[in-house]
Each structure stands twice: as structure tokens, then as C-alpha cells.
Amino acid sequence: MSSDVRFTDFKSDKQPTWCPGCGDFGTMNGMMKALAETGNDPDNTFIVAGIGCSGKIGTYMHSYALHGVHGRALPVGIGVKAANPELEVMVAGGDGDGYSIGVGHFIHAVRRNMDITYVVMDNRIYGLTKGQFSPTSREDFETSTSPEGPKQAPVNPLALALAAGGTFIAQSFSSDAQRHAEIVKRAVEHDGFGFVNVYSPCVTFNDVDTYDYFRDSLVDLGEDEDHDPTDYDQATEAILDSDAEYQGVIYQDEESASYNEAHGLTENMADIPDGAPEDAMDLVREFY
Amino acid sequence: MHKDLNWAIGGEAGDGIDSTGKIFAQALSRAGRHVFTSKDFASRIRGGYTAYKVRTSVDRVESVVDRLDILIALTQRTVDENLDELHEGSVIIYDGERTTMQDLEIPEGMIGLDVPLKSLAEDAGGAIMRNVVALGVACEVASFPIENLDESLEKRFGDKGTAIVDNNKEAARLGQEYVEETYDHAFEYELETTDNDYVLLNGDEAIGMGALAAGCRFYAGYPITPATDVMEYLTGRIERYGGSVIQAEDELSAINLALGAARAGARAMTATSGPGIDLMTETFGLVATTETPLVICDVMRSGPSTGMPTKQEQGDLNQLLYGGHGEVPRFVVAPTTVAECFHKTIEAFNLAEKYQLPVYVTSDLSLAVTEQTFAPEEFDMDEVEIERGNLVEPGDVESWQNDQGQFQPHYPTEDGISPRTLPGTAGGAHMTTGLEHDELGRRTEDTDVRIDQVDKRSRKVETAVEREQWDYREFGDADSDVLLISWGSNEGAIREAMEFLDDDGVSVRFLSCSYMFPRADLSEEIESAEEVIVVECNAGGQFADLLEHDTLSRVDRINKYNGVRFKADELASEIKDVLATGAEVTA
Numbered sequence: 080m081s082s083d084v085r086f087t088d089f090k091s092d093k094q095p096t097w098c099p100g101c102g103d104f105g106t107m108n109g110m111m112k113a114l115a116e117t118g119n120d121p122d123n124t125f126i127v128a129g130i131g132c133s134g135k136i137g138t139y140m141h142s143y144a145l146h147g148v149h150g151r152a153l154p155v156g157i158g159v160k161a162a163n164p165e166l167e168v169m170v171a172g173g174d175g176d177g178y179s180i181g182v183g184h185f186i187h188a189v190r191r192n193m194d195i196t197y198v199v200m201d202n203r204i205y206g207l208t209k210g211q212f213s214p215t216s217r218e219d220f221e222t223s224t225s226p227e228g229p230k231q232a233p234v235n236p237l238a239l240a241l242a243a244g245g246t247f248i249a250q251s252f253s254s255d256a257q258r259h260a261e262i263v264k265r266a267v268e269h270d271g272f273g274f275v276n277v278y279s280p281c282v283t284f285n286d287v288d289t290y291d292y293f294r295d296s297l298v299d300l301g302e303d304e305d306h307d308p309t310d311y312d313q314a315t316e317a318i319l320d321s322d323a324e325y326q327g328v329i330y331q332d333e334e335s336a337s338y339n340e341a342h343g344l345t346e347n348m349a350d351i352p353d354g355a356p357e358d359a360m361d362l363v364r365e366f367y
Numbered sequence: 368m369h370k371d372l373n374w375a376i377g378g379e380a381g382d383g384i385d386s387t388g389k390i391f392a393q394a395l396s397r398a399g400r401h402v403f404t405s406k407d408f409a410s411r412i413r414g415g416y417t418a419y420k421v422r423t424s425v426d427r428v429e430s431v432v433d434r435l436d437i438l439i440a441l442t443q444r445t446v447d448e449n450l451d452e453l454h455e456g457s458v459i460i461y462d463g464e465r466t467t468m469q470d471l472e473i474p475e476g477m478i479g480l481d482v483p484l485k486s487l488a489e490d491a492g493g494a495i496m497r498n499v500v501a502l503g504v505a506c507e508v509a510s511f512p513i514e515n516l517d518e519s520l521e522k523r524f525g526d527k528g529t530a531i532v533d534n535n536k537e538a539a540r541l542g543q544e545y546v547e548e549t550y551d552h553a554f555e556y557e558l559e560t561t562d563n564d565y566v567l568l569n570g571d572e573a574i575g576m577g578a579l580a581a582g583c584r585f586y587a588g589y590p591i592t593p594a595t596d597v598m599e600y601l602t603g604r605i606e607r608y609g610g611s612v613i614q615a616e617d618e619l620s621a622i623n624l625a626l627g628a629a630r631a632g633a634r635a636m637t638a639t640s641g642p643g644i645d646l647m648t649e650t651f652g653l654v655a656t657t658e659t660p661l662v663i664c665d666v667m668r669s670g671p672s673t674g675m676p677t678k679q680e681q682g683d684l685n686q687l688l689y690g691g692h693g694e695v696p697r698f699v700v701a702p703t704t705v706a707e708c709f710h711k712t713i714e715a716f717n718l719a720e721k722y723q724l725p726v727y728v729t730s731d732l733s734l735a736v737t738e739q740t741f742a743p744e745e746f747d748m749d750e751v752e753i754e755r756g757n758l759v760e761p762g763d764v765e766s767w768q769n770d771q772g773q774f775q776p777h778y779p780t781e782d783g784i785s786p787r788t789l790p791g792t793a794g795g796a797h798m799t800t801g802l803e804h805d806e807l808g809r810r811t812e813d814t815d816v817r818i819d820q821v822d823k824r825s826r827k828v829e830t831a832v833e834r835e836q837w838d839y840r841e842f843g844d845a846d847s848d849v850l851l852i853s854w855g856s857n858e859g860a861i862r863e864a865m866e867f868l869d870d871d872g873v874s875v876r877f878l879s880c881s882y883m884f885p886r887a888d889l890s891e892e893i894e895s896a897e898e899v900i901v902v903e904c905n906a907g908g909q910f911a912d913l914l915e916h917d918t919l920s921r922v923d924r925i926n927k928y929n930g931v932r933f934k935a936d937e938l939a940s941e942i943k944d945v946l947a948t949g950a951e952v953t954a
Contacts, residue, residue, distance in 0.1 A: 122792065122794070122795065122796050124592070124629070125790050126798075137798045138809055141796060142798075143790040145657065146651050146800035146801065146802065150619075151620070151649075151650060154615065154620040156625035157627075159790070161624070162627070162629075162631035163790060165791060184619075184620055184623075187615075187616040235427075325914045342611060344611055346631070347632075348628065348631070349789050350633060351634065354749070354752060355582075355748035356582075359579070359751070362748075363566055363576070363748070366566035366744070367397070367564065
């Protein structure tokens with residue numbers, strides 16, 4: 080890893096096709112800064128992206144990357160990290176990818192606690208398919224498939240993560256560039272599954288969860304000296320508080336072993352001999 | 368005196384049927400006899416009929432037959448289920464003291480040995496050993512030296528301490544002595560022993576062992592009958608080589624975990640059965656179009672849907688050949704024997720990396736639950752060669768970059784095989800995607816690039832057809848007018864069937880196929896035979912359809928795949944071209 084890596088080294092020469100003003104620009108910039116500031120470079124970084132506007136991120140960043148099928152980005156990232164623990168693995172997706180079609184994988188990724196980072200661009204809307212409600216949409220949010228609102232409770236991703244035994248649960252706002260980058264950086268540094276839900280407004284299809292809304296309502300726990308992220312009860316209270324939106328590292332458990340550590344995954348599995356392992360005939364002899 | 372024996376133990380699931388049968392099979396194998404086992408079982412943990420059957424001979428045995436000479440029946444149903452296989456002179460061993468067995472009626476002409484299995488087991492130290500008492504009885508009936516049981520009892524119970532092992536040895540002897548003293552019947556069996564050393568393993572274990580031999584370091588799977596043994600085999604062994612098994616939350620995850628590991632450069636595998644293949648089909652196209660080497664093992668069982676989970680069928684061939692939307696090459700290999708499960712798995716890993724695509728290895732329930740003896744030399748680890756294909760050395764990365772220094776993971780080479788760099792390699796960073804992509808791995812809808820990439824992926828198949836052997840195994844009379852063709856696990860049954868046919872003066876030529884795609888061109892063989900019979904364990908004749916497809920060459924083709932629909936004027940002109948030249952046209 081070279082120390083002179085700049086965050087722009089993680090930028091590809093492809094111009095994003097996101098709508099002007101899309102929150103995903105800020106989300107991506109923060110990811111690139113966090114990677115550069117933690118001493119990574121594009122050749123040791125693997126980005127996995129899902130499907131949706133968020134899924135395009137692998138194209139706009141420069142690194143090793145896979146843009147997969149809808150909802151399955153997390154298992155790919157876990158597989159990459161298991162096979163080569165020296166790689167920095169970051170998985171990116173949206174609220175549909177992570178909390179709808181991929182919610183099963185989300186829960187299990189959290190509890191597996193593999194040492195990777197998961198950044199969700201949460202805009203509370205399906206943008207790429209032009210405006211249907213998402214799992215994080217408000218109950219009364221009117222869209223083409225919910226003319227009177229979805230009339231069902233939105234998913235609380237932070238609560239899901241907490242219930243699944245999450246060891247790093249954070250939330251940020253794509254427009255608050257510095258804080259967002261700081262929070263993602265702490266997720267990268269976390270020895271375990273670093274989960275950041277990023278409020279990343281959709282300027283085209285969501286006129287409720289807007290930049291103004293988040294600017295006015297966000298409470299930054301990082302500025303609250305009384306908030307101790309290692310305090311489970313405090314974290315629970317903030318996560319279950321439906322009257323406020325919080326920014327910051329809400330919960331962090333630095334004690335629990337990561338999957339890599341618990342399972343002794345240290346080797347690069349790509350390195351194999353030219354033939355069968357030396358003692359392979361022992362495998363045959365077991366069947367005597 | 369009969370030197371071959373068909374033996375079974377049957378009872379309820381939970382009665383220890385499997386482990387008892389395995390002890391007997393191992394004892395036979397250790398005594399230098401060939402063994403071929405099969406199981407009757409239901410998809411439940413307790414209750415329901417289950418049986419473990421063993422055929423044994425000093426000659427190689429390749430199949431099950433409809434014949435049972437000695438049956439240890441723990442339940443009435445065990446006898447009822449096997450009436451077709453029992454014959455005059457068959458011996459039924461049972462415990463008449465068991466309340467449910469008191470009224471057991473021994474069919475006419477058969478020999479019932481009523482042995483107090485439970486009481487004798489208690490004498491030896493515990494009722495739990497009643498099955499081992501029955502094994503002692505079976506040894507006496509078969510004139511099989513009981514000492515041969517000792518080693519397999521040690522193998523089975525060794526970790527529980529010498530007292531337990533000794534009790535079991537004693538239990539077997541009590542059973543043997545009871546028959547010796549109580550029945551003065553002269554039994555008609557004499558099982559010889561030889562000095563040959565055999566190993567005894569099933570198809571799932573052979574796949575797992577093949578994977579380890581081939582350098583597989585990552586396995587992800589979700590438990591499913593009859594593929595679970597692959598995962599259980601690898602767990603605890605793959606770690607010795609620095610690898611890992613992840614039990615996934617579902618098959619959608621399993622294949623994506625394996626895909627991730629493969630992108631990182633590990634030789635990765637997942638194994639499942641039909642219902643899991645359905646789920647994995649979602650990601651299959653991604654694996655194939657991103658040109659990721661991956662081995663996917665389908666241990667087929669009876670479908671559709673949940674089907675008959677513990678029953679045999681070769682019903683997934685079409686799914687493996689054609690499953691998934693769109694068109695993208697994949698290889699499909701179907702091992703024909705337990706030993707071939709080992710060899711073909713190794714080959715699958717090499718093919719996957721050389722041609723950068725997913726390879727299906729498809730075995731089936733009958734291979735998975737069959738434990739068969741082999742000379743250990745059949746699994747010669749010195750023969751194993753690892754071929755990793757076009758893996759770019761760090762020093763050569765630049766030669767595969769474009770003039771802007773970007774690495775080109777899908778560069779359309781002449782043979783269709785692109786360069787591959789593993790994450791961590793300087794200068795090799797690249798993305799790839801399930802969207803149609805250009806040589807850099809980035810999304811495109813350009814009609815020319817689309818055609819370039821589809822053709823490039825297809826060229827890998829053409830290259831593989833040229834470079835590899837896509838042969839078959841041939842048995843029987845090469846000059847016979849009767850041609851039998853089969854695929855997968857039927858080989859053993861057909862080879863033994865040929866012996867029966869031979870006794871009746873019927874000679875046949877038999878081609879046993881393991882390569883489903885690419886596959887051998889059998890048109891000449893088919894044309895030159897008078898009668899062609901395709902044998903497969905399914906209703907529709909999926910492989911027969913393929914062979915008929917291969918030998919039919921009447922149609923000309925017009926294809927278009929650049930993403931644009933047919934246009935009337937263009938189409939009219941292409942049809943005229945075909946009529947004029949008879950050549951295939953690609954728009």
C-alpha cells in the first residue's frame with residue numbers, strides 16, 4: 080500500500096450518469112476519501128455493487144470491482160474477503176438492494192461480522208425504475224405504486240443491524256461531506272462488519288426526504304459528548320427513536336471477534352501448488 | 368458355496384442402520400473384498416423405513432441387483448419392503464423378543480434366525496449394541512471371519528475408548544456364538560478374504576476429495592440432500608490447506624460467496640441439488656458473463672419442486688445446459704462412477720480456469736449414497752495437474768493494458784480467452800459486470816461491442832472443443848449392431864446388465880458419456896448402428912433429445928443478437944442469401 084494515494088486515484092474516467100444533485104455523488108466521494116485515508120489503493124481494493132442507481136458506483140470508481148445481481152452484493156464481498164483477507168472490501172448498494180431483495184443477506188452479513196464495509200445509499204425511493212416506494216419509504220409516501228402511500232411501516236435498517244448483533248452501526252448524510260467521509264473511514268477501520276446507512280437524497284423522485292429535510296432534522300451524535308457508541312442501551316435508544324434522524328457512529332462493539340479472526344482466515348487462497356497437496360494421499364488413506 | 372453376497376440391514380430411521388451397514392461394508396473392504404452399497408431412505412430424522420444394502424464379491428461390483436441373501440430386519444416393514452428381493456434360502460435375522468417382531472412370519476422357503484439381539488447386547492454391556500450382535504450373526508451365516516469386523520469397530524468407536532470397542536467386539540461374538548450353538552443349519556455362503564487393500568467411499572466424498580486435490584480452497588453451500596456430504600467432507604479438511612467452508616443462509620448466497628472467492632482468485636466451489644440449482648440459476652448468468660471460473664456441483668435428485676428428495680433421477684440435464692435467461696456458455700460434466708466423481712471434479716477446476724467460465728459437475732443421488740471399493744491407486748495424487756489458464760504474471764500486466772493504461776479483462780482475443788489478473792495485482796485493477804460490457808468490463812449497449820463480446824464468449828467453446836478431449840468410455844462389442852448410449856451414473860448397472868445379456872447371447876456396444884457440453888459427436892456411431900438405445904434415469908429422455916439434435920442437420924439458421932429487433936427488409940435480404948448460398952447468416 081502506498082502512502083501517497085489520493086482519493087482521486089479511486090475515480091475512474093467514466094462520468095457518472097446520476098441526476099445532477101443526486102446524493103450518490105457525495106456518498107461516493109466520501110467512500111473514496113475513506114479508502115485513501117486508510118492507506119488503501121485501487122489495486123488492493125475490491126468494490127462490490129448491487130443493482131439500482133447505487134449499483135453504478137463500481138463503474139465510476141477505479142479499483143477491482145464486481146457489479147453483481149440485485150440484492151446479492153454482500154455475499155460476493157464476504158467471499159472476496161474470505162479468499163484474500165489482505166484486500167480492502169467495500170460493498171455498496173441502495174435501500175432496495177440491501178433492505179428489500181437482499182435483506183436476508185444483510186441480516187446474515189451483519190451476524191457473520193466479516194471484516195468488510197457496507198455502505199447503503201438510502202434515498203427512500205426506487206429511482207432507477209422511476210419512482211416506486213422502497214422499504215424505507217414513509218407509510219404515507221405517495222408514489223406510482225403507492226397512490227395513497229405504502230401503508231406499511233418502513234424498515235429500520237439500524238434496528239435490523241442491532242438485532243442481528245451488529246458490531247458497527249452508523250448513519251451519515253451524503254451532503255455533510257466531511258462527517259460522511261469520517262464515518263465511512265471509521266467503518267473501514269472497524270475490525271468487523273462496518274455498516275453505514277447513508278442518507279443520499281433522490282432529487283428527482285423523492286420530494287419528501289430532501290436535502291432540506293435532512294439538514295433540518297439530523298442530530299449529530301458525534302457532537303453529543305454524552306453519546307458513548309460502546310453503550311448498547313444508549314445506542315438502542317437512539318436507533319429506536321422514531322422522532323429523530325441521527326448521524327454518527329451510533330454503536331460500536333470493538334470486543335467481538337470478526338469472522339476472519341474467529342475462523343483463522345489469514346491466507347490468500349489464490350496461492351495453490353502446481354499439483355495436489357503433498358500429503359494428499361493421506362486423504363485417500365482415510366477411506367481404508 | 369456362494370462367494371458373493373447381497374446383504375442388508377433395515378429398520379426405522381434413528382435405529383443406527385447407516386452406521387451398522389457402514390461397519391459391515393468397511394469390514395468387507397478391509398478383508399480385501401469389493402463392496403457396492405446402496406441406501407433406501409426417507410427424508411426424516413426418525414421413523415420411516417430405511418435400509419443399508421451391501422453387495423460384495425472378490426470381483427469388482429458396479430451395481431445393485433434385485434436380490435437379497437441375508438437381511439437383518441429390525442422391523443416387520445423391513446421384511447415387507449424387501450419381499451421382491453428375498454428368495455428361497457434367504458436368511459432373515461431378527462429379534463423375536465422384541466414385542467413388534469414376535470409375530471414375524473418368515474416367508475416360505477426362507478430361513479428365519481430368531482436371535483435375542485437386545486438381550487445378548489445387554490450381556491456384552493448395553494442394549495445399544497444390538498445391531499453389532501446382528502453383525503456377528505451375519506458373519507456366522509456368511510462364513511466371514513469375525514476378526515475382520517474388529518478393525519472397523521475400532522475405526523467406528525475408537526474415539527470412545529477401548530472399553531466401548533471391546534464391548535462391541537464381544538457383542539459381535541455373542542451373536543456369532545448364539546447362532547453356532549442354537550442353529551445347526553449349514554449355510555451356503557463362504558466369503559473369502561484377499562490381501563488387496565481397498566478404500567471405500569461415496570460419490571460426494573470423491574467430489575470433495577477431488578476438490579481438495581485440485582486446490583479448491585473455498586466452498587460455500589447450503590445443506591440439501593443428497594449433496595450435503597460434500598460440504599461435510601470438506602469441513603475440517605479444507606482448513607488444513609488454508610481454505611474455508613462457509614455455510615450460507617441460502618443457495619442465492621452460496622453461489623455469490625463462491626463467486627466472490629473466485630474473483631479474488633481462489634479455486635471455489637459450491638454443491639447443491641435441484642432446488643438449489645434453481646436458486647443459483649439467478650447468479651449463474653453473472654458468473655458466466657463476467658467469465659469467472661467456478662465449479663458448481665449438482666447432485667441430482669428426483670424433481671420437480673421438492674419432488675422425491677431421497678430418490679434417484681437424472682432430471683436436471685436440460686436445466687444445466689440451458690438454465691438461466693439469455694445465452695452464455697457453460698460446461699457440463701457428468702461423472703459416471705464414484706471414482707470419476709474424483710477425476711472429473713479435478714478436471715472441472717482446470718476447465719473452469721482455462722476457459723474462465725462456470726463448470727457444472729453433475730452427479731446424482733445414486734452416486735452420492737453409493738459407497739464403493741477402489742484400489743487406492745485409482746486416486747493417484749501424483750497425476751494431478753493444476754492448470755490455471757491465462758493468469759497474468761505481475762510483470763506482464765502492462766501488455767494487457769490499453770493505451771490509457773487500463774487493464775482489459777474481457778479483451779476479445781483470437782481464442783476467446785482473455786487475460787486475468789487477481790485483486791492485489793498492481794496495474795490490473797478492473798471492474799466487471801452482469802451488464803453487457805466492453806473489453807474493460809464496463810457497461811455498453813454498443814451493437815458492435817455486444818457482438819464482439821458474445822462471439823468472444825462463444826469462441827471459448829470452439830477453442831475448448833479443439834484443445835480438449837471430449838471423449839466417452841466404450842464397453843462391450845465394438846462391432847455389435849446394437850448401440851447403448853448413456854450418461855452419468857448408469858454406467859455400472861449397464862456394464863453388469865451386459866453380462867446378463869451376454870449370458871443370453873445378446874451382444875451390445877456401450878458408450879458411457881460424461882461430457883454433456885461440450886460433448887463427443889456421436890453421429891457416426893449412431894448412423895452405423897442398427898438399433899440405438901439411450902438409457903437414462905428420467906421420463907423425458909433429455910440426453911436422447913440431445914443426441915437426436917446432434918444428428919439432425921436439416922435447418923439453416925439466421926441469428927441476430929446485437930440488441931436490435933429484426934427489420935423486414937434486412938430479413939428478406941438475409942433469407943435470399945441463405946437460399947442462394949445455404950450458408951449460415953449472422954446479422
